[in-house]
Amino acid sequence: MVELGCLWAPRRWSLHVKLDGMNPGGSSKDRAALRIIDDALADGRLRPGGLVVESSSGNMGLGLAIVCASYGIPFLCIVDPHTTRQNIALMRAYGATVEVVTVEDPVVKSYLPTRLARVRQVLAEQPGAFWPNQYENPSGVAAHYDGTGPEIARQVGGFPDWLFIAVGTCATIQGTARWLKDQGAHTRIVGVDSVGSVVLGGPAARRKIPGIGSAQKSSLLDLSLLDHAVHVEEDAAIAWCRRLARTEAVLAGGSSGCVLAAIDQLSDRFADGDVVVGLLPDRGSRYMDLIFDDGAPDGHG
Ligand SMILES: Cc1ncc(COP(=O)(O)O)c(C=O)c1O
Known part of the structure; x- marks a missing residue:
């Protein structure tokens, strides 16, 4: 977890990002x-x-x-x-x-x-073959219930006011949000999806950013845990990835750009002193062609 000081500055709320790209395999x-x-x-x-x-x-x-x-x-x-x-x-x-x-x-x-x-x-x-079935396996949710939720609270020194999490299989948001709600946390949970994904509703369309969104709904997600659902245009997410790299020196993947774009969309609702946490699921170095090449939006403005 690192605190970011430059994006949206000056501001009266604090922004912390959990860099899951630092995990051994490079993601959540x-x-x-x-x-x-x-x-x-x-x-x-x-x-x-x-x-x-x-x-x-x-x-x-x-x-x-x-x-x-x-x-x-x-x-x-x-x-x-x-x-x-x-x-x-x-x-x-x-x-x-x-x-x-x-x-x-x-x-x-x-x-x-x-x-x-x-x-x-x-x-x-192949008899004996095992399918983890990440879209339906409750063990994925349990991993985030026991790990990600308590870690976030420990790392920011309490329950954050806002938590932004990208959705794919929804194991991350379901486990983390469930743990926070079970603790009685006041945290507002924001599910972040990309335009063209059906996970949080909306029509299916072609998408290019991997990891976030799906062409099918998640059986792992209890939608009532979410306080907000935000859909992000993929080009906006790419622009935010570029801005993050240039202003904070954090190179993150496309779903992380979606999380930042969603924070931007809701930022006028943050109160003075709010602690805002964004979970950044992976590193940008794996997406140089998709996100950081010259043809992509440059993030100015
Ligand atoms: C790049 C990326 N984006 C989004 C997600 C969303 O996670 P989940 O499948 O738990 O909803 C993940 C999960 O690790 C990911 O790797």
Whole structure:
């Protein structure tokens, strides 16, 4: 957790960002991946040596690749053409097998149904294969309930007034928000989605920023935990990533830009002295072509 002093200055509220890109695998997903595998080993759904197969746009794949490598478990990751070459190379470096699906579902305009169909095929063909199923696995939520929630409170010295979290599978926001509400925290929870994602409502459309949003709703999310839901244009998110890098020297990924854009959208509601926390899920160095290349919006203004 670091406090940022330059963005939106001068201002009367404080801004703290949790840099989950500093995790060993480079994202929030490390925490969920470890808990999912530990829980599955503990209750026998996964036996040592059994194959783990998952559909991932990158970060969960990397988290699982690290956990599986350290436990000596083979891992097959199903990705799509949006996954960066670097993420694929990293997973392979950790010993994972990576398979890229190339056919998009024509109705929802997403690769997700194709990726999931391939996972089901592998499960049918390989007895003993384990599917973490990050979109439905409550262990991911538990990881953030036990980890992210208490850490945020500890790191800012109490419950923040506002907490902005990007949504994908919704494990992060569900676990963190549930923990805060269970403590009686007054924190206003803001779910951050990208335009074109259906997680927090709205029509499906083509999106390019990985990690945030989905073409399907989350079964993990209790929407009543959210005080606000914000949809962010992807170009605005990219502009915020660039601004963050140039003013605060923090290089973060596209969903982090969405979080900052959402903070900007709600900033006129913050009271003097409010403690605002944004969770930045991963690092920008993995998205140089998408976010920091010359053709992207430059973030001026
Ligand atoms: C880049 C990125 N954005 C957003 C999220 C949202 O997380 P979740 O799938 O828990 O909703 C994640 C999760 O790690 C992520 O890696």
